[in-house]
Amino acid sequence: MQARRSAVPLRHTTLITSITCCALMLAGACSSSHPSGGTGSGKPAATSAAAFGGMDALVAAAKKEGKINVIALPPNWANYGKIINDFQKKYGIQVVSSQPDASSQQEINTAKQLAGTDRAPDVFDLGQNVVLANTGMFAPYQVQTWQGIPSQLKDPSGLWTSDYGGYMSIGYDAAKVPAPTSVQDLLKPAYRGKVTLEGDPTQAAAGFYGVVAASLGSGGSPDNIAPGVNFFATLHKEGNFLPITPTPATIESGQTPVVFNWDYLNAATTAQFAGKIDWKVVVPKNAVVGSYYAQAINKNAVHPAAARLWQEYLFSDEGQNSFLEGFARPVRADTMQKAGTLDMAALAKLPPRAGTPVFLTPQQLAAASEYLSKHWASAIG
Numbered sequence: 001m002q003a004r005r006s007a008v009p010l011r012h013t014t015l016i017t018s019i020t021c022c023a024l025m026l027a028g029a030c031s032s033s034h035p036s037g038g039t040g041s042g043k044p045a046a047t048s049a050a051a052f053g054g055m056d057a058l059v060a061a062a063k064k065e066g067k068i069n070v071i072a073l074p075p076n077w078a079n080y081g082k083i084i085n086d087f088q089k090k091y092g093i094q095v096v097s098s099q100p101d102a103s104s105q106q107e108i109n110t111a112k113q114l115a116g117t118d119r120a121p122d123v124f125d126l127g128q129n130v131v132l133a134n135t136g137m138f139a140p141y142q143v144q145t146w147q148g149i150p151s152q153l154k155d156p157s158g159l160w161t162s163d164y165g166g167y168m169s170i171g172y173d174a175a176k177v178p179a180p181t182s183v184q185d186l187l188k189p190a191y192r193g194k195v196t197l198e199g200d201p202t203q204a205a206a207g208f209y210g211v212v213a214a215s216l217g218s219g220g221s222p223d224n225i226a227p228g229v230n231f232f233a234t235l236h237k238e239g240n241f242l243p244i245t246p247t248p249a250t251i252e253s254g255q256t257p258v259v260f261n262w263d264y265l266n267a268a269t270t271a272q273f274a275g276k277i278d279w280k281v282v283v284p285k286n287a288v289v290g291s292y293y294a295q296a297i298n299k300n301a302v303h304p305a306a307a308r309l310w311q312e313y314l315f316s317d318e319g320q321n322s323f324l325e326g327f328a329r330p331v332r333a334d335t336m337q338k339a340g341t342l343d344m345a346a347l348a349k350l351p352p353r354a355g356t357p358v359f360l361t362p363q364q365l366a367a368a369s370e371y372l373s374k375h376w377a378s379a380i381g
């Protein structure tokens with residue numbers, strides 16, 4: 001559970017409008033997106049493995065490069081620690097991981113700062129709004145499993161592709177607080193001084209979606225998050241809100257017994273502290289909001305073949321099941337389940353959720369972000 005990606009709130013991903021919007025953005029972006037990097041692949045602009053001459057050619061070129069620079073991938077976030085190790089073992093390519101706790105925006109900023117050096121990130125793992133705002137920095141690429149990815153969760157040309165996601169949840173220490181059955185339960189005296197939010201919602205994606213969930217659970221809607229802000233204002237007034245960012249250390253010490261965070265991170269906390277802390281996860285009823293992260297390739301990647309092979313791995317059955325083992329919901333889950341390749345045992349371990357989830361449109365996300373920036377500080381005091 002980390003404050004990673006603590007920049008602009010993420011995303012949504014369901015509406016055709018986002019695809020259309022992105023496609024329009026791409027018209028200009030693609031015209032200037034010819035990769036200038038490369039350390040020997042010979043085909044730094046290949047938009048598919050086929051364009052590279054097939055997977056064997058791509059693997060050979062990536063091995064020749066020998067390295068890939070990744071950024072903002074905490075080992076305990078969606079199982080990235082295992083994913084990185086497995087990729088290195090499978091291909092013998094070194095994964096250089098920097099700034100694991102960086103935010104989505106910091107990924108972009110770092111790429112700009114290190115452009116032209118061999119330390120620039122080759123790939124990104126970003127919240128959706130950051131993706132949509134920076135498409136001019138990406139190289140289009142369609143993985144071999146492209147057809148199995150829902151169309152609303154990817155850019156048509158492959159400039160970005162959602163890879164994993166989850167739902168906002170409440171994690172809690174069952175030995176210290178009663179099980180919450182709704183967002184409103186957290187206003188009760190039993191939760192005094194115990195409820196935290198994963199980061200400043202004006203900066204952190206998880207914190208942002210915590211407010212959205214609270215809004216949905218308090219009579220709000222994707223177009224009106226004022227009830228969510230009011231909920232936290234009341235939580236603060238009642239003395240139930242802890243204005244600190246939780247960490248594994250604060251959870252283990254009992255300092256933060258109730259945490260709004262993604263269900264895959266709260267579930268990972270359950271596994272991490274099994275036998276030590278009775279950490280449970282609930283996706284609150286009538287407050288189900290989901291979101292996906294997205295992959296993109298730096299158009300100036302210094303390891304363009306390795307960057308593309310990394311994408312192939314993440315969207316392969318092996319990579320997608322690794323996300324699932326980390327309690328995140330892989331973007332190809334439906335297709336893999338139909339094909340019989342989804343890890344059903346891992347799927348059964350995901351926190352349950354009931355009801356139809358809400359995914360914000362880019363317009364709703366932008367409006368909610370603007371509202372929060374104007375009202376959050378005064379609401380919390």
